Amino acid sequence: MKIAIDGMGGDNAPAAVVDGAIQALSEYDDVELFIAGPKEIIDLELGKYTYPKDRITVVDAKEVISPSEHPVMALRKKKDSSIVKALNLVKEGTCDAIISGGSTGAFLAGCTLIIGRVKGVERPALAPIMPGRRGNFMIVDVGANVDCKPAFLVQFAKLGKIYYQKVFNVESPSIGLINIGEEEEKGNELTKAAFKLLKAEVSINFKGNIEPRDIPTGDTNILVSDGFVGNTALKMYEGSASSILGIIKDEILKSSVISKLGILLLKPVLKSIMKKFDYKEVGGAPFLGVDGICIKAHGSSDAKAFKNSIKQTKLFYENNVLEDIRNEFSIEN
Amino acid sequence: MKIAIDGMGGDNAPAAVVDGAIQALSEYDDVELFIAGPKEIIDLELGKYTYPKDRITVVDAKEVISPSEHPVMALRKKKDSSIVKALNLVKEGTCDAIISGGSTGAFLAGCTLIIGRVKGVERPALAPIMPGRRGNFMIVDVGANVDCKPAFLVQFAKLGKIYYQKVFNVESPSIGLINIGEEEEKGNELTKAAFKLLKAEVSINFKGNIEPRDIPTGDTNILVSDGFVGNTALKMYEGSASSILGIIKDEILKSSVISKLGILLLKPVLKSIMKKFDYKEVGGAPFLGVDGICIKAHGSSDAKAFKNSIKQTKLFYENNVLEDIRNEFSIEN
Incomplete structure (x- = not known):
């Protein structure tokens, strides 16, 4: 399974994102990760660890969207942002899922605009x-x-x-x-x-x-x-x-x-x-109804929370949740 | 100060209501209480205590409105209920305030319909x-x-x-x-x-x-x-x-x-x-914007909570809150 990760999303990014990604690699044999972010910054973080190089790809993205920006405007303007690059990896079929701990507004708008809704779903919903x-x-x-x-x-x-x-x-x-x-x-x-x-x-x-x-x-x-x-x-x-x-x-x-x-x-x-009471145990919140596996990690996620959100995308993927949603709503319409 | 109390309102009524009333009498010198409810039942409870008889009046009310009844319908039908009798004591000017731990819907509707709104207030609000x-x-x-x-x-x-x-x-x-x-x-x-x-x-x-x-x-x-x-x-x-x-x-x-x-x-x-975390310490919730001192006690109030809601009506009364509300909204209109 291939997962796109917004390397700059969250209060503790990129350090906690990269740390969580490395932990996930050793726990789950079958995941391959694509981390979007400024290449030199992500590489610097990755340089702190020993890990199987063929299982992590850095996708260069020079810009970052902050939670204070207007979501749709920022998505349009910052085509070279980590979140847009990560979303495109899912849209073009390179990755099976996306995880971001960044701006909730930009993430929800980006999933809807770039990945799109499942046919028949009127409004995708965030479901922690x-x-x-x-x-x-x-x-x-x-x-x-x-x-x-x-x-x-x-x-x-x-x-x-x-x-x-x-x-x-x-x-x-x-x-x-x-x-x-x-x-x-x-x-x-x-x-x-x-x-x-x-x-x-x-x-x-x-x-x-x-x-x-x-x-x-x-x-x-x-x-x-x-x-x-x-x-x-x-x-x-x-x-x-x-x-x-x-x-x-x-x-x-x-x-x-x-x-x-x-x-x-x-x-x-x-x-x-x-x-x-530790949300870090649960992972993130799935954004249900969009036509992809999209997980919003908590903004204050640490490495463990990011690792668990990777586990969550695996469960989403392996249990064919997306296919079931497509089937349910295609019957309806 | 004269306070009307719905003797049958709340999960622990009438025992906790009467117990709380008796406690209030010894703590606050200047309150006189009017308890509405079936006379024989309230008298039976009062009989358990020694208290200054001239400071409690029982107002006979044969009916009780339960929280499962439709508020407005029940108020119209049950003119002889403890809540309607207590509300009328305020409306006719016998009492300065009302307390009830009974049906919230019937209490709010009753305060608005029987006591009425302060002029200029569009919608009274419950404010715990x-x-x-x-x-x-x-x-x-x-x-x-x-x-x-x-x-x-x-x-x-x-x-x-x-x-x-x-x-x-x-x-x-x-x-x-x-x-x-x-x-x-x-x-x-x-x-x-x-x-x-x-x-x-x-x-x-x-x-x-x-x-x-x-x-x-x-x-x-x-x-x-x-x-x-x-x-x-x-x-x-x-x-x-x-x-x-x-x-x-x-x-x-x-x-x-x-x-x-x-x-x-x-x-x-x-x-x-x-x-x-004990709501019993605070008393009840004032229903603000109606033209009287109306306190909704918690449905599960015990004697202490009822006693404290009596204290709360005293504070409402002694601090001229109602006059200030009338003044504020009369300027506005």
Whole structure:
């Protein structure tokens, strides 16, 4: 499998990208990597490691798109950017997948404009996988589509179902609509209309409305919503986890010696809790509905997160998720 | 000050309501309470306590509205319900405030229909106060208005400002718009338009867009949003806190004896953390913009939470919040 990587994407690029790529090479025999970025800079990073030279190709790209730039304008202007070069590798068929930790806006726009949508998919959706109390859950969409029509949410449910089914090997993943009440008649105009459509869709295991307070349990596999609400739920989860662990830290700092001894004894437990909330374990967020394997790595990804996003593209590829999406939506249209 | 209490509202009513009322009587000299509910049931609860009889009046109400009933229909049909009787005590001027832990829908509809809006307020908003890492924050609105026009959010900001200013004694509370990006041009149709209006409003200390991940820090005093997004943020915060503390519990249960000893030593710290997340400390959520002091207590309120919501109505009353809201909106129109 050949994977294109945006060598300059992310807060810790290019060092963490190259480090993660090298780690992936030794863990996975069958991947070949194409790193796009300024050749001299990427080569300098690669020079720090010993690795099979025939499995990494550097694709020279002189420019970089920053998250502060207007996505579509930047894509048009910076044809020689690492993200555009990496996207073209997938478009022209050299690579099977792309990973970027850079500007989310530029990545989503680039995937849609350069690689294109799967025929029949109206709006591709960004669908991160999050760690919950009793299992992982996926939110579709978290920001690619801030204003949605009800029918988009049915497509989000189908996209999420195929990914979850194949990658996590769950026969019939449960699907919920993020809503502010459990009853069918609750919600805003969008969710009321979407509820009816989702309920009528026999091909999915629709559980009904899920209130946000029940999302973090992980009891529902896939949550659908417009990208604004999905993004709010996702970032509120991240922010709550970080603030709560921060409060625990604050309290410990001002605690007694005896309490500090307690912390020392608890270290292995705390470590295992932190691991549970570590997005680096999961990899990145697949951008579902575009006609390629496109993974958005977290902007603050370290080497381990990049390595795991490479593992994620492998799972996407080996489980034929893209073919299943194409089949699902070609029947529909 | 005279306060009407829905004696049958909440999961633990009427026992917790009556218990909280009795506690409030001994803590606050100047409150007189009117408890609405089936007389024999409320009297039975009151019979368990010794208290100054002249400071509690039972207002007989034979019916109860449950959260599963359609709010407006139930209000029309059940004229003899505890919530309608309590609302009427405020409307006719017998009481200065109302507290209910019952059906949120019936409470909001009842306050608007029976007590009415302050002149000039288009949509009253439910505005709970939440504990954050570095201070309390308020979200306006969390569900009274699921579909909003941009101008509503400016009114929410003004309502929140007056409450926060007077009750927490903060001269110029900071106000943020819940959005999925910090930049002005980010967001959906509603937030883009609301941003412009909020920025142009000189009477408020508008800090710009606040991403949900930054809400739990408590660094921004007041967050405005439509009721759907605000409810999502609120419930995701509650759910995350509960799931994270749950994960900690799970890990501890399967941990070693040494770790369990650690927990024992940490008990005072854990207790202080739990207290930080305890909504019972804060009281209830004021329903701002209606022409009365209306506090929605949490559905699962215990006696302490009811007692604190009585304290909250006192603060609302003694700080003349309602007069200030009337003045603010009468100038506007």
